[in-house]
Structures are given as structure tokens and as C-alpha cells.
Amino acid sequence: MIFDGLSAVGDDLILRISILYKADNNPNKVDLGVGVYKDADGYTAILKSVKEAEQFLVNNQQSKGYLSPAGNPEFNKAVEELLFGKDHPVVKQGRVATMQAPGGTGSIRIGADFLKISHPDATVWISNPTWPNHFAITDMVGLKSKSYRYYDIKEGQFLFLEMLEDLKAAKEGDVVIVHGCCHNASGADLSNDQWDQLADFMAERKLVPFIDIAYQGFANGVEEDAYAVRMMAEKLPELLIASSYSKNFAMYRDRAGAIAVVSPTAQANEINASHMLKIIRSIYSMPPDHGAAVVAHILKDDSLRKQWYQEVDDMRGRVKKMRLLFVKKMTEKAPNSGFDYIVDQNGMFSFLTLLPEQIQTLINDYSIFMMANGRVNMAGLTENNIDYVTDSIASLFKA
Ligand SMILES: Cc1ncc(COP(=O)(O)O)c(C=O)c1O
Structure with missing residues (x-):
């Protein structure tokens, strides 16, 4: 048995x-x-923007045939712009591949599986406290993990200096999971100045950021909250970004998310993307389309996009x-x-x-x-x- x-x-x-x-x-x-x-x-x-986009899909969607393992191409393009902004150098250099995945969780899982292939000996550094799935996912794919001090729950205090102190023990090529904004569970975020310091610190030590951004728009605004992603992508040669659209589109059960990899060169990026696609094919072949199709429609339609920005501002x-x-x-x-x-x-x-x-x-x-x-x-x-x-x-x- x-x-x-x-x-x-x-x-x-x-x-x-x-x-x-x-x-x-x-x-x-x-x-x-x-x-x-x-x-x-x-x-x-x-x-409201989601309801309207869903109605649009009901009226206009012509086929539910398979898409590719990377999911909905319009969604990938639209969320890449949401994350990196228009004309980010790494996008222009062909060093980013963004692939739809089932929610933020699925995106982190694809990123972790990719790390297991690309750098199996890396230790993944995780904030203490954090969203518990960071540990669950790294354990499940067989990566080593360690925690770094981030927030003192008893005192209600963000521990930036202690964070850097703990990360001094990280080795070249180790991966650091950071919450792009709205840290879950503490709500304590780095200031832009501290993000800059962290990026310099990581560049110097050749550490790889793995940015988990699940609440873009909930801290200071959709554009403002992408600061860490955009700046780190300029300062560091390689990083992973897992994004979730569960919260900011209030589509928790429709599982819209994306994993983006930034590679040192366009050539490396193509190779890395091919590995990610292989991982995706072996787990679920392609992600569920509905949530991503809704997000894509909202972001490419000027008036729905405006309405969505307003709804995020309201939340x-x-x-x-x-x-x-x-x-x-x-x-x-x-x-x-x-x-x-x-x-x-x-x-x-x-x-x-x-x-x-x-x-x-x-x-x-x-x-x-x-x-x-x-x-x-x-x-x-x-x-x-x-x-x-x-x-x-x-x-x-x-x-
Ligand atoms: C920090 C963080 N990352 C990722 C996720 C996962 O989001 P999703 O529901 O899209 O899988 C959450 C959800 O609570 C979260 O708080």
C-alpha cells in the first residue's frame, strides 16, 4: 500500500x-x-468596469479555442505596460517575457519552478512576517529558504536596517522575495528612497529580486505602486515579477496573474521564456482565459480603463x-x-x-x-x- x-x-x-x-x-x-x-x-x-467587460465578452467573443501556454497575448502586453510603464528600457531591449498564469499564486509557483531549473542551489530569502504561501511554494518546489527580519509585530515597527543586516548573509545568486507594495501582512512598505538603497545593495551583492506585487494601486496609485518594479528592472540585470489581478480587479476567483522574467540579454530572455513555457505546459497547459480577457479588454478600452482607475482609487x-x-x-x-x-x-x-x-x-x-x-x-x-x-x-x- x-x-x-x-x-x-x-x-x-x-x-x-x-x-x-x-x-x-x-x-x-x-x-x-x-x-x-x-x-x-x-x-x-x-x-462596474469588470461587469461591462464581461458583457462585452459575452456579446463579442467568437471562440473559446485553446491559446498558447503563455495565455492571452493582449493581457500579457497590457499588464507588462501596467508593471513597467510605457517604453521601459528592458522592454525595448527585448529582455522581458511576461506570461499569464493562474493568479498571483500560480505566477509565484511558475517563477519558483523556473528558479529550481535555472539556479537550484539558490536560497530564497523571505520576509518575516510574510504571506505564508511564499514558504509553502518554495518548499513544494524543493528550494531552500531563509527568512529576513522585516517587521516587529509587537512594536508595530518596520525593520529596514535589520532587513539589510540579515540579507548580508545572502550569497551571490540568492533570491530575495519582496512585496512590491502593500506588504502582506504588515502593511509596512519601503519608501522610494529605501527601495533605491535596497536595489543598490542587491546589485552590489549580485542578489536576484523576486517581486511579488498583488496590490498594485492599493498603496498610492497604479502608477506610483510600480516604482519598485520599474526602478529595480533598470538597476538589476535579472529579476522575477509575479503579479496578481485578483485584488485590484476584484476578480479573486477568476485567477488572473502573470509571471515576468527580466534577463540580462534578449537572447537569454528567449531561452528563459522557453523554459517557463515548458513548465507551464507540464502543469496546466494554458491558464484560464476569462479573467485575463476581462483585464485585457478593460486596459485597452480608454473609457473602461479610466473607470477602472477610478474604482481602484475608490477602493x-x-x-x-x-x-x-x-x-x-x-x-x-x-x-x-x-x-x-x-x-x-x-x-x-x-x-x-x-x-x-x-x-x-x-x-x-x-x-x-x-x-x-x-x-x-x-x-x-x-x-x-x-x-x-x-x-x-x-x-x-x-x-
Ligand atoms: C502577497 C501576496 N502575493 C500573492 C497573493 C496571491 O494572489 P492570488 O489570489 O492572485 O493568487 C496574495 C493573496 O493574498 C498575496 O497577499
């Missing part, structure tokens, strides 16, 4: 929180766990407003609670600087669900639940 020797692996923590949330009967329950954007009514709605604006409101109310209700750092963080996530037992009290006694380490999705806050949430947290400081 070969199928009776395994022991069960633990289930995904975030799924466990979702199950607990669904099963809870408290009418005031709040879900700050799951990482999806929610609107002012607490709902993950379909964007970003709402989360920022909730951050401000949360900190204002906490300052009023519990002046020593010390959540000021949350205002300056980006994207949907932050850690609450609470003790593990305080987090459990919020979950068990108040039905406010979050990750056990205190990671919260600020988009789960609404004008309707913010008083309940801040009153509940303030009560922890009164005991």
Missing part, C-alpha cells in the same frame, strides 16, 4: 477563521480575517479612510492603545499590537475574527461596525 502512510497536514489558518466566522451566531460578528476587499456595506462586489480611498477612523476612535476610546502606526501603512493589512490572549478574547468573546498573530484586514471595517470593533478593543485596555 502506498496511500496509507501519510499523516494529515494542518488546514489553512485563514480558512479555519472563515469557517469559525460563518458558524458564529453573534449578530455583531466582524470578519477582519479573510484577505479580500470589502465595500462600505461589507460586501466584495464585482467592479484605496475607502481603506485609507477606515485606517484613519480606526486610529481616531482608538485614540479617543483608549488613549494609550498605541495604534498610530496604522495610519501610515498601505493596502488592506496591518497587525494589531495586541497580546495573544487579547486577540483570543476578541475572537471568543466579541466575535471579531482575525489571524491569531493579530493580522487584520482593514477593509473589513465599515462605518457600521467600527464602533463595535473599537469599543471592544478599547475594553481590553480598561481591565
Whole structure:
């Protein structure tokens, strides 16, 4: 027998929180766990630009025949421009290949499989804390990984100097996963100046950035959030970029993402792309088209593109407003609670600087669900639940 020797692996923590949330009967329950954007009514709605593009596809799509392993060519071109901007030198030099993949996760997986072929001895450096799938994927493809200090959860502090200190131990050719913007889980991002310093540091030590950008547009704007990608592609000869369109197009289940490789020469780039295509063929042959076709249509249609930019601005604006409101109310209700750092963080996530037992009290006694380490999705806050949430947290400081 070969199928009776395994022991069960633990289930995904975030799924466990979702199950607990669904099963809870408290009418005031709040879900700050799951990482999806929610609107002012607490709902993950379909964007208007997406609905319109879907309608366009229903009316106009003529065939659902196979495409190539690289997926939808219009999508690849459009997201390459979203990432690199118009006329980026590496694009003009033919040193970039961008391939559609199933979501950000699928894109990171293709990038990791590619690393396993191109540089199997590389150690992949991963921020502590991070989105747990970075470890899961590198482990699954058999790459070595190490973590670097990034954020102090207890103190609510970004650790840029400690990050550089830890990365001094990286060897030439090692790979460093960085979050392009809106770091998940801390919300703490590098400033542009710090990105420049990191790029110089990595160029000097011949390290390879692997940029995971899953929230473009959620920090400061679609163009602004591409700073790290565009600058690093100019300063470093080779890098990988995994992008996700799950959040900024609110198409979580349609799995639109892309893996881009930047190579030192156009010739190397063709060879690298051929390996990526081989990897893709052996896993899923070609990615699912619908989400990518929607993104491609929106980005090439001037008026839909404008509308989408506005919708991204609205999502970003709402989360920022909730951050401000949360900190204002906490300052009023519990002046020593010390959540000021949350205002300056980006994207949907932050850690609450609470003790593990305080987090459990919020979950068990108040039905406010979050990750056990205190990671919260600020988009789960609404004008309707913010008083309940801040009153509940303030009560922890009164005991
Ligand atoms: C940092 C980071 N990278 C990648 C992803 C994956 O996104 P997708 O849902 O497109 O696979 C996520 C999703 O939560 C994320 O937070």
C-alpha cells in the first residue's frame, strides 16, 4: 500500500477563521480575517468596469479555442505596460517575457519552478512576517529558504536596517522575495528612497529580486505602486515579477496573474521564456482565459480603463479612510492603545499590537475574527461596525 502512510497536514489558518466566522451566531460578528476587499456595506462586489467587460465578452467573443501556454497575448502586453510603464528600457531591449498564469499564486509557483531549473542551489530569502504561501511554494518546489527580519509585530515597527543586516548573509545568486507594495501582512512598505538603497545593495551583492506585487494601486496609485518594479528592472540585470489581478480587479476567483522574467540579454530572455513555457505546459497547459480577457479588454478600452482607475482609487480611498477612523476612535476610546502606526501603512493589512490572549478574547468573546498573530484586514471595517470593533478593543485596555 502506498496511500496509507501519510499523516494529515494542518488546514489553512485563514480558512479555519472563515469557517469559525460563518458558524458564529453573534449578530455583531466582524470578519477582519479573510484577505479580500470589502465595500462600505461589507460586501466584495464585482467592479462596474469588470461587469461591462464581461458583457462585452459575452456579446463579442467568437471562440473559446485553446491559446498558447503563455495565455492571452493582449493581457500579457497590457499588464507588462501596467508593471513597467510605457517604453521601459528592458522592454525595448527585448529582455522581458511576461506570461499569464493562474493568479498571483500560480505566477509565484511558475517563477519558483523556473528558479529550481535555472539556479537550484539558490536560497530564497523571505520576509518575516510574510504571506505564508511564499514558504509553502518554495518548499513544494524543493528550494531552500531563509527568512529576513522585516517587521516587529509587537512594536508595530518596520525593520529596514535589520532587513539589510540579515540579507548580508545572502550569497551571490540568492533570491530575495519582496512585496512590491502593500506588504502582506504588515502593511509596512519601503519608501522610494529605501527601495533605491535596497536595489543598490542587491546589485552590489549580485542578489536576484523576486517581486511579488498583488496590490498594485492599493498603496498610492497604479502608477506610483510600480516604482519598485520599474526602478529595480533598470538597476538589476535579472529579476522575477509575479503579479496578481485578483485584488485590484476584484476578480479573486477568476485567477488572473502573470509571471515576468527580466534577463540580462534578449537572447537569454528567449531561452528563459522557453523554459517557463515548458513548465507551464507540464502543469496546466494554458491558464484560464476569462479573467485575463476581462483585464485585457478593460486596459485597452480608454473609457473602461479610466473607470477602472477610478474604482481602484475608490477602493484605496475607502481603506485609507477606515485606517484613519480606526486610529481616531482608538485614540479617543483608549488613549494609550498605541495604534498610530496604522495610519501610515498601505493596502488592506496591518497587525494589531495586541497580546495573544487579547486577540483570543476578541475572537471568543466579541466575535471579531482575525489571524491569531493579530493580522487584520482593514477593509473589513465599515462605518457600521467600527464602533463595535473599537469599543471592544478599547475594553481590553480598561481591565
Ligand atoms: C502577497 C501576496 N502575493 C500573492 C497573493 C496571491 O494572489 P492570488 O489570489 O492572485 O493568487 C496574495 C493573496 O493574498 C498575496 O497577499
